[in-house]
Amino acid sequence: MNVQVDHHDKVLVAKVEGRVDSSNSQDFERQLQGAIGEDVQAVVVDLGQLAYISSAGLRVVLLVAKTLGQRNVSISLCALSDPVQSVFEISGFNRIIQIYDTQADALAAAG
Amino acid sequence: MSANLHLRVPNRIEELPGVSEAVEALGREEGWPQDVTYAIVLGLEEVATNVVRHGGGEPGSSEIEIEVTSSDDEVRIEVRDSGKAFDPFHEAPEPDLDAEVQDRQIGGLGVHFVKVLMDETSYSREGGRNHVSMVKRRS
Numbered sequence: 001m002n003v004q005v006d007h008h009d010k011v012l013v014a015k016v017e018g019r020v021d022s023s024n025s026q027d028f029e030r031q032l033q034g035a036i037g038e039d040v041q042a043v044v045v046d047l048g049q050l051a052y053i054s055s056a057g058l059r060v061v062l063l064v065a066k067t068l069g070q071r072n073v074s075i076s077l078c079a080l081s082d083p084v085q086s087v088f089e090i091s092g093f094n095r096i097i098q099i100y101d102t103q104a105d106a107l108a109a110a111g
Numbered sequence: 112m113s114a115n116l117h118l119r120v121p122n123r124i125e126e127l128p129g130v131s132e133a134v135e136a137l138g139r140e141e142g143w144p145q146d147v148t149y150a151i152v153l154g155l156e157e158v159a160t161n162v163v164r165h166g167g168g169e170p171g172s173s174e175i176e177i178e179v180t181s182s183d184d185e186v187r188i189e190v191r192d193s194g195k196a197f198d199p200f201h202e203a204p205e206p207d208l209d210a211e212v213q214d215r216q217i218g219g220l221g222v223h224f225v226k227v228l229m230d231e232t233s234y235s236r237e238g239g240r241n242h243v244s245m246v247k248r249r250s
Contacts, residue, residue, distance in 0.1 A: 021131070022160040023124050052131075052149065054156050055220035065212050083149040090227045091220050092208030 010041035020057030042110035048079030157221035166194025
C-alpha cells in the first residue's frame with residue numbers, strides 16, 4: 001500500500017495504491033492524515049489503483065472524513081473499481097461521502 | 112471436482128496477508144469470478160481479524176485453523192479458533208448505516224460485510240473452539 005500526494009491549488013489529491021487491510025490500516029491512516037496540511041481546503045482520495053480494502057481501511061476513511069468535517073474541509077472519493085465500490089455501498093459510506101467516477105469530476109466539484 | 116486449502120496460522124494480524132494470498136491463488140486455479148474472490152478474501156480477513164482482536168489470548172499464543180473448499184458451484188470457508196466463545200453473527204454490534212459522518216460509529220462493519228457478501232453463515236462452539244462457517248456460491 002502506498003499513498004501518493006499531489007496538490008492542485010488548495011485541493012489535495014491522495015492516490016492510494018495496492019491493498020489496505022487490517023495489517024496495514026494504521027500505516028494507511030498515518031500516511032493519509034500526515035499528507036493533509038493545514039491550508040488544504042478539499043481532499044480528493046483517488047482509489048483507482050486500490051485493489052482491495054476491508055473494514056479496517058474503511059474505518060480510516062471514516063476517521064479522516066470526521067476529522068476533515070470538523071475543520072470544514074470537504075472530502076470526496078473517485079475512480080473506485082467495481083468490487084471496491086460494492087464495499088463502500090454495503091457500508092453505506094456512499095451515502096455520507098461523495099463518490100465521483102473520475103478524478104477530473106472530483107476536482108471540478110472540489111475546485 | 113473440488114480443491115482444498117488447509118492452513119494453520121498463529122493468531123497475529125501480520126499472518127493474515129499470507130492467508131489472503133493463498134486464498135487468491137486458489138481462486139485463480141479454480142477460476143472464481145473476481146467478485147467471488149474479493150468476497151471470500153474479505154470475509155476471511157474480517158472473521159480472522161475478529162479472532163485476533165477479540166479472542167482474548169496474546170498475539171501468537173494460539174492458532175487459527177482455516178479451511179477453504181472450492182467445488183463446482185460453491186466455496187465453503189471454515190474458521191476455527193480456541194479463543195473465548197464469541198458468535199460474531201449475533202453478538203457483534205450492528206452498524207448504523209444511515210448515520211451522518213460525524214455520528215457514524217467506527218467499527219461493526221466487518222461482520223456486516225460477511226453477512227451481506229456470503230450466501231450462508233453459521234457459528235457453533237465445539238470442543239472448546241469457535242467454529243465459523245461461510246458459504247459463497249460461485250455464480
